[in-house]
Amino acid sequence: xxxxxxxxxxxxxxxxxxxxxxxxxxxxxxxxxxxxxxxxxxxxxxxxxxxxxxxxxxxxxxxxxxxxxxxxxxxxxxxxxxxxxxxxxxxxxxxxxxxxxxxxxxxxxxxxxxxxxxxxxxxxxxxxxxxxxxxxxxxxxxxxxxxxxxxxxxxxxxxxxxxxxxxxxxxxxxxxxxxxxxxxxxxxxxxxxxxxxxxxxxxxxxxxxxxxxxxxxxxxxxxxxxxxxxxxxxxxxxxxxxxxxxxxxxxxxxxxxxxxxxxxxxxxxxxxxxxxxxxxxxxxxxxxxxxxxxxxxxxxxxxxxxxxxxxxxxxxxxxxxxxxxxxxxxxxxxxxxxxxxxxxxxx
Numbered sequence: 001x002x003x004x005x006x007x008x009x010x011x012x013x014x015x016x017x018x019x020x021x022x023x024x025x026x027x028x029x030x031x032x033x034x035x036x037x038x039x040x041x042x043x044x045x046x047x048x049x050x051x052x053x054x055x056x057x058x059x060x061x062x063x064x065x066x067x068x069x070x071x072x073x074x075x076x077x078x079x080x081x082x083x084x085x086x087x088x089x090x091x092x093x094x095x096x097x098x099x100x101x102x103x104x105x106x107x108x109x110x111x112x113x114x115x116x117x118x119x120x121x122x123x124x125x126x127x128x129x130x131x132x133x134x135x136x137x138x139x140x141x142x143x144x145x146x147x148x149x150x151x152x153x154x155x156x157x158x159x160x161x162x163x164x165x166x167x168x169x170x171x172x173x174x175x176x177x178x179x180x181x182x183x184x185x186x187x188x189x190x191x192x193x194x195x196x197x198x199x200x201x202x203x204x205x206x207x208x209x210x211x212x213x214x215x216x217x218x219x220x221x222x223x224x225x226x227x228x229x230x231x232x233x234x235x236x237x238x239x240x241x242x243x244x245x246x247x248x249x250x251x252x253x254x255x256x257x258x259x260x261x262x263x264x265x266x267x268x269x270x271x272x273x274x275x276x277x278x279x280x281x282x283x284x285x286x287x288x289x290x291x292x293x294x295x296x297x298x299x300x301x302x303x304x305x306x307x308x309x310x311x312x313x314x315x316x317x318x319x320x321x322x323x324x325x326x327x328x329x330x331x332x333x334x335x336x337x338x339x340x341x342x343x344x345x346x347x
Contacts, residue, residue, distance in 0.1 A: 031138035033159060033179045037062075037150040038134035040096070041126065044105075046112045048122030051094060058090040059173050060150040063162055064136055065095055066103040067111045070260075070301070072145040073118075075162045077258040078224060080120035082165055089173050090152075093121035098132040114296055117257045151177070158183050164190050166220040193218060197228060207232045227264040231274055239279040250287055259295035259302060262287045266305040270312040284309035298329040300338065307345040319345040 031038065037054055040062070054060055063079060065072035076095075083093045097108055108125055116123070126132065135141075135148055139159050147165060149158040151172050157179045158168045167186055171177035193214055200210040211229055215222040222229075226249050233242035246265055253261040269275055270284030288309045291302035303326035310319035323342035330338040 029134070029138050030140075031135060031156065031159075033156050033183050035156050037148065037154055037156050038131070038138070040094070040124070041128075041130045041134075042096075042124045043127040044125045046108060046123040046125050047116060047119060048094075051092060051122065051124075054150055054154045056154065057152050058092060059086075059152060059169070061091070061093040061147050061162075061165065061169075062135060062150065063093065063095050063147040064132065064144045065097050066100065066144060067097070067107045068102045069144050073115075074260040075145050076118045077253075077256045077261070079162055079165075080118060080256070082169060083121040086169055086173060091169065091173065094124055095119055095121060096124045096126065096131060098126040098129050100129075115257075115259075115294075118259075151179075155179075158186075160187055161190065163224055164221065167218070189218065190221075193221060197225065200232060201228070204235050208236060208238075227261060227268055230265055231268050234268065234274045234276075234279075237277060239277055243280065243283070246283055246287075250283075250290070254290055254294075257294050259291040259299065262291035262294070263299075263301045263305045266291060266302075266309055270305070270309040272312060278312070281309070281312045285313055297325065300326055300329050300334075303329060304338075304341065307342055311345045316345075 037060075039053070040051065042050070051060070061079075061082075063075075065075075079093055079095070083091065097103060099105065105125060105127070112119065112123055136144075136146060139148075141159065145162050147158075147160065147162040148156055149165070149168055149172055151157040152175070157172050157177055158165075160168075160183070164186060167189075168177065171182070196210050196214055200207040200214075203210065208229075211222070211225075211232055214225070226245065230242055230245050230249065233239075233245060246269060249261060249265050252258075253265070266284045266287035269287065270281060272278055272281075275281065275284075284305070288302060288306040292299065292306060295302045303322050307319045307322035307326060310316075310322060323345040326342055327335060327338050
């Protein structure tokens, strides 16, 4: 399972220099929950209307991302859903990205052009790292995606991963969010959820039971782990239930143009160590091909999924072709790793 997750987020390894840069030195200023939100210094608005200032009475989310960050891309459909759900209640989400050695203006422009459909919110580009430093560095945050929720008074109400914004935004919008009391508890809840997921993945017999407890405690958060539940169903040989969930995830992901989720369910379904009954392996091909249509011909994740899926159904020629394309698309620092991963799919 760890290899699976690694294959979907390999591109995140491309910018270790950035992480080192952000960790170096102490920030000149600090940013904590309850502090006034720093002013945005935007070079260019790639998508949506420009936000000149945080207007009183409105709620904002500033979410930091980069083109090389797999988890950032995976979060985009969910962020878009939140923008759609709460737009009428005064929410504006800004996906903000800054220049770094692996995240140029050209790369961001191409990303928004080719995959902007999954970003149904404002997208901003910063030529320098002033805004990044004012938020991320000042708050002591080194990893992305990372979101900052700004309340109706213009103060920082929450800092954390965008996947748990479901728990924050309704309360911030209706004015019932107690930032200092609830933010820490929410982060702890997320950590507990990941601990449960880890246990569920390691325990075939009780995995589904553990996942059911997550669905009960945090139902909206659990919906983001549908592919994980799919894995548990396959490992427990519940093929009919797994197929029903697969089709639901496929339809929703295709509608939202979520190539990452399609790649994920293809990798699950086409992995015969999970799908031990080799039940309808052609479904893995269907999901991988749809992911490629959405992500483009140079998307490593969907190419790896396609290579695995074609190999699973016995189409060695197409498996080998997809493997070659994945090697070609990989950045230089990852080519050797990709070659090792796809060797078994080659002719």
